[in-house]
Amino acid sequence: MFEFNDIHKSFGDKKVLDGISFSLTQGETLVIVGPSGTGKSVTLRHMVGLMAPDKGDITFDGKSILGLRGNELRKLRSNFGMLFQSSALLAWMTVEQNIALPLMETTKLSMKEIEAQVDRVIKLVHLEDAREKRPSEISGGMQKRAGLARAIISEPKVVLYDEPTSGLDPVMSRHIDKLILSMQKELGITSVVVTHDLHSAFSIGDRVAMLHDGKVVEIGPPKEFVKSKVAVVQEFIKAQFSAGYIEGIIL
Amino acid sequence: MKYFQHGSLPPSTNALQSLGRTCIGKVRGAGVALCLAMEALFFFYRLPKRRASFGRQLLNTGVKCFFVVSIVAFFTGMILALQTGLALQDWNQEDMVANIVVQTMCREMGPFMTALILAAAIGSAFAAEIGTMTVSEEVSALELMSINPVEFLMTPRLFALLLMCPVLTIYTDVLGTLGGMVVSQTQLDVYYKVYARMAVESLGNKEIYVGLFKALVFGFVISAVSCYRGFATTNGAVGVGEAARKTVVTSFLYILILGYFITRIFY
Numbered sequence: 001m002f003e004f005n006d007i008h009k010s011f012g013d014k015k016v017l018d019g020i021s022f023s024l025t026q027g028e029t030l031v032i033v034g035p036s037g038t039g040k041s042v043t044l045r046h047m048v049g050l051m052a053p054d055k056g057d058i059t060f061d062g063k064s065i066l067g068l069r070g071n072e073l074r075k076l077r078s079n080f081g082m083l084f085q086s087s088a089l090l091a092w093m094t095v096e097q098n099i100a101l102p103l104m105e106t107t108k109l110s111m112k113e114i115e116a117q118v119d120r121v122i123k124l125v126h127l128e129d130a131r132e133k134r135p136s137e138i139s140g141g142m143q144k145r146a147g148l149a150r151a152i153i154s155e156p157k158v159v160l161y162d163e164p165t166s167g168l169d170p171v172m173s174r175h176i177d178k179l180i181l182s183m184q185k186e187l188g189i190t191s192v193v194v195t196h197d198l199h200s201a202f203s204i205g206d207r208v209a210m211l212h213d214g215k216v217v218e219i220g221p222p223k224e225f226v227k228s229k230v231a232v233v234q235e236f237i238k239a240q241f242s243a244g245y246i247e248g249i250i251l
Numbered sequence: 252m253k254y255f256q257h258g259s260l261p262p263s264t265n266a267l268q269s270l271g272r273t274c275i276g277k278v279r280g281a282g283v284a285l286c287l288a289m290e291a292l293f294f295f296y297r298l299p300k301r302r303a304s305f306g307r308q309l310l311n312t313g314v315k316c317f318f319v320v321s322i323v324a325f326f327t328g329m330i331l332a333l334q335t336g337l338a339l340q341d342w343n344q345e346d347m348v349a350n351i352v353v354q355t356m357c358r359e360m361g362p363f364m365t366a367l368i369l370a371a372a373i374g375s376a377f378a379a380e381i382g383t384m385t386v387s388e389e390v391s392a393l394e395l396m397s398i399n400p401v402e403f404l405m406t407p408r409l410f411a412l413l414l415m416c417p418v419l420t421i422y423t424d425v426l427g428t429l430g431g432m433v434v435s436q437t438q439l440d441v442y443y444k445v446y447a448r449m450a451v452e453s454l455g456n457k458e459i460y461v462g463l464f465k466a467l468v469f470g471f472v473i474s475a476v477s478c479y480r481g482f483a484t485t486n487g488a489v490g491v492g493e494a495a496r497k498t499v500v501t502s503f504l505y506i507l508i509l510g511y512f513i514t515r516i517f518y
Contacts, residue, residue: 050391069253074397081395088392090384102396105403154396 001026007056009042016042018214029184029191031205038211040194044160048080049073081151085163087143089135096131099149121149141172161193165200180204198240252482254283284479291405301407308411312373323364324423328430331355336439345439349449352431357458361424363510366469370502374477377408378498381481382491409474416470417463461517472505
């Protein structure tokens with residue numbers, strides 16, 4: 001479905017992506033982990049054409065997405081929804097208006113049809129009580145759920161999650177994890193999740209990839225990922241978990 | 252955004268290269284600001300769909316600046332009348348003060364003072380609003396939803412300034428002329444009826460349309476600079492403050508320079 005082939009990206013003197021390659025299959029949840037500043041969010045932005053690589057190729061359904069403009073780019077992006085790190089809700093709109101925005105702007109659906117779609121996704125993310133509130137009037141967790149509702153309202157094939165649990169308490173983080181899992185199970189959505197949180201990564205990911213110094217140093221299912229021989233991977237895992245927990249994942 | 256996806260320049264190793272980088276950066280910035288403004292103009296046909304946002308921007312631009320524009324306009328007219336009137340009194344020509352005040356207000360000071368106020372009060376707000384949206388990824392989210400940020404955010408702001416800048420300029424011209432009238436009557440012993448007659452007689456169509464043309468250009472420049480600075484914002488809250496500051500400084504410079512050249516072309 002998605003192929004990243006030898007992608008390089010630099011900002012000035014700083015090389016952020018140094019030849020990363022991986023693929024994504026339909027219905028899969030790929031979790032990208034790694035320390036801050038290793039290019040995880042930049043990778044996501046490349047997937048939807050918000051950034052262009054300096055070198056390499058990205059294909060979606062067998063076609064290169066590089067250099068797409070106008071209608072072609074709009075068509076590509078209609079396959080994607082994205083939950084941004086900051087939720088990226090428009091401050092002057094209510095939760096309901098934010099969620100309806102993609103349909104209001106890009107479809108010819110009637111108000112009644114849009115309202116029905118909004119009701120559907122609001123129930124899915126359990127935000128019934130907050131629909132009339134503005135983003136500044138709701139908690140961080142509710143903002144994330146509203147962002148998720150907006151990301152899925154257009155029924156995209158792929159949803160990208162940029163740090164979906166950052167800044168949330170453990171209970172809310174697990175709630176978001178469950179939502180991501182239910183998106184995959186109920187809607188069959190392909191997901192790419194960028195996170196620091198290995199607990200999330202192991203509970204929602206079909207495969208986990210680790211970026212370090214702009215390269216993919218390990219990629220595989222959680223059970224294989226924890227057994228990685230790469231030193232930085234083991235260091236990253238041990239910084240978050242005890243040996244007993246890791247054994248639990250392997251078993 | 253496509254305008255900000257150009258490659259970065261190679262690092263400079265000496266002062267000359269550094270100067271070159273700065274110059275290229277400034278020219279590129281002016282070019283991007285112009286492209287953004289032209290694209291926002293192109294989407295004028297979407298204005299009916301954006302009427303809520305357009306109305307909000309009109310209200311912000313007109314109502315929020317009304318008080319400060321009134322004070323500045325009235326006192327500018329008073330200062331002009333006082334300074335020129337005192338000089339004219341030496342030659343017993345104080346009756347001419349109306350000609351000078353009304354012509355200076357309409358040709359130069361009206362559009363100039365209005366544009367400075369709009370750049371400081373509205374331009375900086377535009378840059379800060381759009382800048383905050385840029386750093387909090389709202390602009391990226393719009394792009395991902397296939398909503399053009401230029402049409403969605405800039406078009407209502409551009410047309411609000413294109414409309415309100417000339418409207419406020421006319422208001423400034425009228426109020427400045429009235430300010431001059433008060434000073435002429437109370438300090439220069441020029442009877443207000445004489446002042447009014449002289450003002451009306453000296454005011455030609457050219458003074459009015461040159462002033463309004465300037466206001467239109469200044470409105471365009473303020474929105475182009477402020478929205479460009481907003482979309483180009485990086486580096487979080489610090490970057491937002493910097494965008495607002497740069498908007499005011501850059502707009503002031505463009506208003507001064509373009510104001511001179513427009514006068515030079517028409518007179």
